[in-house]
Amino acid sequence: MIKFYLICIFLCAPFFIKAQTKLADSLFATGQYLQARVEYERLLYLGLSYPNELLLKKSYCLKAQQQYEEAYNTLQRADFFQGSDSLQFKLYYESALNAYLSGKYDLCLNKIQEEYYYLPQIHSPFLELLEIMTLNQQQNISEAKKKFNEFVIRHHLSTSSPYVAKKFRKLKNPERAESMSHLLPGVGQLYAGYPGRGITSLAIQASLVTFAGVSFINGYYFSGAFTGVGLFYMFNNGGARHAHYLAEKKNREIITKLNNEIKKIASEIIK
């Protein structure tokens, strides 16, 4: 009799596990991510299924809810050396992707390097493109360009390199923009790609110098020194800092556009 019960229990157990996993999966499929997260976590708690697979699915829920940092942290609970190669690859890829999406580019590159080291047999074009995009975000354009050229050769692509375009060739140097605006007011803004702001800055500082000069000539030494020169000094410093900020802003715009080009290539590969 006991034997009969035991057989029944052992036969029923896989059915219940499958049913519970199915419930969690269907909750995820219908967009009820919080409930799906609870069910995946329940399966983990009960130890009824493979933890790596469950953690991966839970991270999908968090990613769908745009909680990228939590998704990354969830994946770090997994044992990256357990399971099939394809599952291990997914863990590395999703970790890198979530790190990228949460703006943690160092962590993203670390995960990509780990994947290259531990799973050299798996080559994914998406992981390579993610690495290129991350290098772009880190403003390491020369390395990103090198990796992109290798990528094109490795995958026999006929696509043209976005790095050839003049606007993507070089990033602005914020320090240089700042120095330029110190020496020649407005030139730093011009270099950063904002001519209107450069001209305004130049006009203000030129009028202050003129005011100082006219005041000195007419014997208003205090007004010339304190209002003319004093305000010129303040505007010059402020203008230079603004040029620094504008160069950084321009770089962010360039990188966003560049990565959009890379994303286009990725979508072409998917097609």
Add this chain to the structure above:
Amino acid sequence: MRRLPFLVFIFLFQNLDGQSISKELLFAQHLLVKKNYKEATYVLGLLKHQPAITSIQRDSIHYFLGNIYYNQKNLAYSITHFDSVSALSVRMRTEAIFFSAFSHAYLKKLNRAEQQMIHYTPLDSVEQHLRLLELSGIYLLHRNLKKFDSLQRLITKTNFITSQQEKDLHTQYIKITEQPKKSPWVAVALSTLIPGAGKFYAGQKGQGVYTFLISVVLGMQAWEGYHKDGPSSVRFIAYSSLFASLYIGTIWGSAFSVKVRRYQLNETINDQILFDMHIPLRTVFH
């Protein structure tokens, strides 16, 4: 059709028996330990409405929710749940009272925090030490130094969990008693004589010097305008107006600086007191 999995999920939660509720509570505890606060809140929220729930299970739900909101620094909700833990669950109630009192103190509801600690009867010597420490902290936050002094006679500073914080609270007490009592009127008088001197006196030395220099610069330009073009010239009127605005503003600002500086010092002391109240709570209960 799209809502079908959700309905299945809700159906599974409907009318759980006592044993299943206990299992769910253990699962909620697991979620809490793993810092899955949203998931834990969701599970506990569903459990709260179960008809078969016992009083102790309800206490557990409030206790877990109190902890979740406390860890998420949502102290108002945390207090609501901690205060809902009944006297039936002795250990959970003890922790809930201490954390509720601390949360009240953090939210500057000091009378309520004091009442909670006064009406609590400690179960052992550790709780007695902890209660005295929390009360001392609350009195210091209240700046009720007489009551703090009277409590010091009861504090032995022998318990290893609280002794360091008891010493630290005494240091804060000395800081409060030795705090310089600067008058806003003195600051006003000083800034009237020398622009910026009131700010210097209030402790904002950099601002004081800066204001003085700006006043001198504007004053010199106003004098230049008066000397060269006379009192009705645009130059004189413009610079003297700027100087007068700065002068009056500095006088008002000096009185304000004394209050701001006093507030900043008090807030620094209060933060340290709250820190000293919090450390033993975590040591004992977590």
